[in-house]
Amino acid sequence: MSQSATVDYPSYSSARAHFKAVLDASESGRSVTVSRDGQVSVVMQAEHLRKFFFRTVSPRVELASEDGRVIALMSGRPFVSEGATVDDALADLLESLREYAEDWEARLQHAPNHQDNWALIQLVKLSSDEELLEWFERGGE
Structure with missing residues (x-):
């Protein structure tokens, strides 16, 4: 059966x-x-959901250099970070995403310009820092 x-x-x-x-x-x-x-x-299982979002939510991270600093931004999303190196800029971007996820859950989830970020927030909340850094490099569509 x-x-x-x-x-x-x-x-x-x-x-x-x-x-x-x-x-x-x-x-x-x-x-x-x-x-x-x-x-x-x-x-x-949370890991099944995290892997799904890893594949379907595009990070769209772009890197640029400006005045000796590395700029990391997520195209189409309001996240821009900088650092002395690529690793520093990505670590700052990761911290910005973690802070945003907290703000989103506390107050932004019902704001019209933030409502569509549900999948991004779930990915951030379900992922370790190492998994998010991997997502920056290999994740998405």
């Missing part, structure tokens, strides 16, 4: 009562949904 690819819980209560099964199904790669008040949420 084969297992269904999706495990659906029609209520929060049923998911809570079967929480180990929810996590087990998620760990095995199955889609797990939980319904509550007409909304459906998905439970999945």
Whole structure:
């Protein structure tokens, strides 16, 4: 007998009562949904989501030199950083993204010019510094 690819819980209560099964199904790669008040949420492994965003969110990092400094910017996004070296500029850019992710969650997520950054924020929150530096170099579309 084969297992269904999706495990659906029609209520929060049923998911809570079967929480180990929810996590087990998620760990095995199955889609797990939980319904509550007409909304459906998905439970999945964070690393699967992070890898998806790594591939689908483009960093669009551009580097330039100006007056002996290295400038790192994300084309089409409001992030510009600088440093004495490329590594310094990228480390500063990474710090700017971390600070932005905190601000986004605290107050910017409902602002019209920031709402579309949800995927970027999830990638930043789910990634280590090393993973984000790799994303700057190899990630995206």
